Amino acid sequence: MLLQVNSIDVYYGSVQALKGVSLEVNEGEITSLIGSNGAGKSTLLKTISGLLKPASGSISFMGRRIDGLPPENIVSLGIAHVPEGRMIFPAFSVLDNLRIGAVSRFNSGKPKKEVLKEIEEDIERVFSLFPRLKERKNQLGWSLSGGEQQMLAVGRGLMARPKLLLLDEPSLGLAPYLVKEVFNIIKMINAQGTSIMVVEQNARMALKASHKAYVLETGEIVLSGPSSELLKSDQVRAIYLGAGVEQR
Amino acid sequence: MGFVYALSAMGIVLIYRTAGVVNFAQGSLVMLGAYVATSCIETLKLPMIGAIIAAVIIMAGVGAVFQRVAYYPLRYAGIIPVVISTIGVSVFLNNGVYVIWGTYPKFLPPIAGSGTITIFGTSIPLQNIAIALMAVALLFFQAYFFNKTWLGKKMQAVAQHQDTAALMGIKVSRMITFTFMYSTALAAIAGIFAGPIFFVSPGIAQILSKAFAASVVGGFGSVPGAVVGGIFVGLVETFGAYFISSAYRDAWAFGLLILFLLFRPQGIFGEPISEKV
Ligand SMILES: Nc1ncnc2c1ncn2[C@@H]1O[C@H](COP(=O)(O)OP(=O)(O)OP(=O)(O)O)[C@@H](O)[C@H]1O
Ligand SMILES: [Mg+2]
Numbered sequence: 001m002l003l004q005v006n007s008i009d010v011y012y013g014s015v016q017a018l019k020g021v022s023l024e025v026n027e028g029e030i031t032s033l034i035g036s037n038g039a040g041k042s043t044l045l046k047t048i049s050g051l052l053k054p055a056s057g058s059i060s061f062m063g064r065r066i067d068g069l070p071p072e073n074i075v076s077l078g079i080a081h082v083p084e085g086r087m088i089f090p091a092f093s094v095l096d097n098l099r100i101g102a103v104s105r106f107n108s109g110k111p112k113k114e115v116l117k118e119i120e121e122d123i124e125r126v127f128s129l130f131p132r133l134k135e136r137k138n139q140l141g142w143s144l145s146g147g148e149q150q151m152l153a154v155g156r157g158l159m160a161r162p163k164l165l166l167l168d169e170p171s172l173g174l175a176p177y178l179v180k181e182v183f184n185i186i187k188m189i190n191a192q193g194t195s196i197m198v199v200e201q202n203a204r205m206a207l208k209a210s211h212k213a214y215v216l217e218t219g220e221i222v223l224s225g226p227s228s229e230l231l232k233s234d235q236v237r238a239i240y241l242g243a244g245v246e247q248r
Numbered sequence: 249m250g251f252v253y254a255l256s257a258m259g260i261v262l263i264y265r266t267a268g269v270v271n272f273a274q275g276s277l278v279m280l281g282a283y284v285a286t287s288c289i290e291t292l293k294l295p296m297i298g299a300i301i302a303a304v305i306i307m308a309g310v311g312a313v314f315q316r317v318a319y320y321p322l323r324y325a326g327i328i329p330v331v332i333s334t335i336g337v338s339v340f341l342n343n344g345v346y347v348i349w350g351t352y353p354k355f356l357p358p359i360a361g362s363g364t365i366t367i368f369g370t371s372i373p374l375q376n377i378a379i380a381l382m383a384v385a386l387l388f389f390q391a392y393f394f395n396k397t398w399l400g401k402k403m404q405a406v407a408q409h410q411d412t413a414a415l416m417g418i419k420v421s422r423m424i425t426f427t428f429m430y431s432t433a434l435a436a437i438a439g440i441f442a443g444p445i446f447f448v449s450p451g452i453a454q455i456l457s458k459a460f461a462a463s464v465v466g467g468f469g470s471v472p473g474a475v476v477g478g479i480f481v482g483l484v485e486t487f488g489a490y491f492i493s494s495a496y497r498d499a500w501a502f503g504l505l506i507l508f509l510l511f512r513p514q515g516i517f518g519e520p521i522s523e524k525v
Contacts, residue, residue, distance in 0.1 A: 051411055071414040080415075087412040089405055100405050103398065104417025160417065 002027040002164055002195050003048070003079075008057030008067070010040075010047050017043040019219045020057070025164065030186065030196045032206035032227060034240055035216035041199040042084050044216070045166045048197075049081035050074040061164070075104040080162035084169050084199075086153040090142035094133050097141055097152055098123050101159030119159070126155035129185055147178045154182075158189065165189065167198040171205060183209045203240035207231045215240070249445065250482020251383045252278075255438035256459035257466065257474035259431035265407040265469055266427040269319060269327060272334040275456025276341040277314070277432050281307050281439025282448045283345055286354040296359055304436045311432025315425050323421075342450040353451075356443030379441055386437070387475065403427055458485075461505040467515025476516055480504070 003025040010018040017040045025031045035041050046052045048059060050071035059067040066074055075081075080101075089097050102119045106112065127134035130151040136144065144152060150170055157165055167186065171179040183205050190196050200206035207213055207227045215223040215236065223235065230236045256278050263271045284306050288299035318333045360378035364371040394400040405413040406423040414420050442452050458481055466477025481501050488500030508515060 049415055051414065070419075071411075072417045072419050075415060075417040083412060083415065087409050089408045089412070091404065091408055092401075096401060100401055100413075100416050100418075103402060106398075107417065156416075 001025070002062060003197070004060045005044075005048065006058045006060070008047060008054035008059065010043055010052055010054050012043075017219055018047070018054075021216070021219070021221055022057075023214050023221065023224070025195060025197050026212070027163075027195055028190075028193070029211040030190050030198060030209055032210035032213040033197065033199045033216055034201070034203040034206055034213060036201065036240075038218075039216045040219045041216055042168055043219075045081055045083075045168050045197075045199060048074075049079055049166060051081075072104065075160055075162075076107045078161075078163035079166065080157040080160040080164075081166040082153045082157040082168060082170070084172065086146075086149040088141040088144065088149045088152055088156075090140065092141050094137045094139055094141070094144070094152055095123065097156050098126060098133075098159050101156035102161075104160050118161075122159055122161065126158055129158075129188065130155055146173050147175070150174060150178075150182060151185075154185070154189075158194070162194060164195045164197065167196065169199055169201060171200065171202045179205060203236065204231075207236075249486065250479035251379055252438045252442045252445075252455065252478075253458045253462045253481050254383075254475045254478025255386075255434045255441075256455050257462035257478045258471060259434045259438075260459055261463055261466075261469060261471055261474045262407075262427055262431050262434075265471075266403065267319060267323075267424050269330045269334070271431070272331060272456065273314065273318070273338040273341065274431070274435060274459060275453040276338040276450075277307070277310070277435035278439045278442060278455050279448075279450060279452035280310065280341055280345065281432075281436030282356055282443040282452055283349050283354065283439075284436065285440045285443060286356050286448050287349070289357070290354075296357070300359065300437075300440055303440060304433045307436035307439075308429040308433045311429040312425055314432065315428035319424070319428070320421070338453065338456075342453050345450060349448075353447035353449035354443075356440070356448050358444040359440065375444065382437070382441075390471075399426070403430075458501055461501050463515075464505055464513075465508050465515055467517035470515065470517040473515055473517035480516075 001024050005021060005023045007020040007022045008018055009016060009020060021044060033041055033044065043052065047054055050069055054067050058065055061077060061079060066077065089100065092100065099119060102122065105115050105119070108115065132148055133151055133155060136148065141149070141152070154167065154170065170182050170186065174182065179202065186196060186198060187209055198206055198210065207230055210227045213224065213227045213230050214221050215230070223230065256274055260271055260274050263269060281303055285299055285303040288294045288302045289296070292302070294302055314337060318337045319330055322329045322333055358375035360374040363374045365374055365377065394404055402418045403423045403426060405416065405418055406420050410420050439452065442455060446452055462477035462481045463474050465480055466473025466475070481504060484504045485501045
């Protein structure tokens with residue numbers, strides 16, 4: 001098992017956002033986490049990547065406790081978090097956004113020159129996944145379209161060479177054909193060996209693309225299982241698949 | 249003079265962008281820089297260039313301490329407590345210098361001596377040429393540092409999105425410390441230039457208000473804006489004093505500030521970034 005979250009409680013001040021949440025991510029798989037607005041999905045990802053600390057419970061990555069570590073150490077261990085809303089660095093070019101995504105790799109102990117060479121190779125790899133970014137490589141972050149920003153955010157996450165990629169609502173605000181494209185790329189990245197945990201409100205897309213899924217409601221996991229089974233479950237169909245109508 | 253304002257304004261803007269804090273002690277740090285440079289020359293008997301380097305390094309260290317004392321303990325407390333604490337530091341410094349350096353103003357010689365050079369029949373003080381050269385060199389250094397080095401880019405990343413920078417693997421608090429150190433080093437250079445113009449006394453700390461005027465005129469939060477704003481404020485002040493009346497020297501700069509606040513509050517470089525994101 002790659003990641004194990006063990007009954008964590010997370011608070012914002014006195015408000016509890018996560019209540020005894022447990023989940024597991026298997027190596028080589030896509031795991032999805034679905035739930036409606038304010039369920040606590042982003043909170044869970046932020047806690048895994050170290051931006052928030054759980055008040056109780058534990059998180060282990062590859063058998064090692066990571067709760068309590070600062071985010072910069074967690075990314076060095078191999079978890080890259082692509083935050084909600086893309087959070088592209090607006091004043092950086094596409095290339096600089098990608099390069100800054102790789103800074104954690106200077107902690108790997110490899111000689112700096114070698115890391116620099118690898119970074120340039122990985123930029124090419126990202127460009128082969130997202131050819132649109134290559135055409136705009138010198139354009140500044142703020143001037144990209146929403147879809148391009150999302151691609152850049154995913155590409156920047158990949159620059160850390162993560163073992164586990166956390167994606168927070170990659171389809172948010174994208175046109176339907178782009179949503180499909182983003183999910184195809186997610187599957188491609190997974191096929192190349194990166195495990196993925198994806199948070200989505202677009203439950204249908206997420207369930208179709210993933211191996212395993214969890215449903216989060218007001219801070220608690222209420223359902224989990226193989227995605228194909230959740231896709232058939234009446235409860236999920238009624239609430240998240242809106243009887244055949246796409247959510248949003 | 250414009251360059252002194254520009255340097256002070258740049259320090260304010262860099263800290264504001266990186267730590268989200270308005271540093272009211274910047275003027276006092278400029279003053280302290282001038283005092284430190286004076287001591288490097290008088291007490292340590294360093295030659296001018298050595299004194300400049302020593303003052304810049306010492307002040308960068310002061311910046312680290314300042315950050316640790318005035319900002320770090322209050323970093324989650326919101327903007328007002330930190331602003332108050334920087335005001336506190338400023339009051340402490342403005343009075344504290346009397347204890348170390350006495351109440352008499354000190355004299356800091358111009359870095360290029362007091363000679364002049366005659367070009368096309370106009371005599372120009374060497375000091376002005378030195379300031380201009382130094383200004384250009386510093387701007388080139390800064391452009392290189394922030395755009396081409398990894399450290400500079402990490403500092404810029406923190407200035408844009410702190411949490412996201414942390415997710416990339418950047419040690420945010422360390423970058424904030426470096427920004428404070430860099431801004432105080434800029435203050436030291438500003439102080440070294442301001443010293444010969446004023447005398448070295450707490451009066452220098454009043455540069456703060458001109459530096460704020462410069463940052464607002466340039467567009468608060470914009471680094472190029474701080475430079476242009478500083479030079480602009482310096483020019484308006486000089487020309488206002490020359491052509492209209494020198495008795496109201498300060499009034500011209502603040503008149504400019506008020507005009508900008510009324511008609512173009514976003515300054516010359518109204519940030520396209522903040523509008524877009
Ligand atoms: N910084 C914060 N301070 C206080 N409360 C917060 C904060 N961030 C989130 N919350 C609250 O915690 C709960 C979970 O928020 P979270 O952002 O994790 O939800 P989400 O499932 O990601 O929702 P969405 O689909 O809208 O992104 C919400 O009730 C929210 O109001
Ligand atoms: Mg969310």
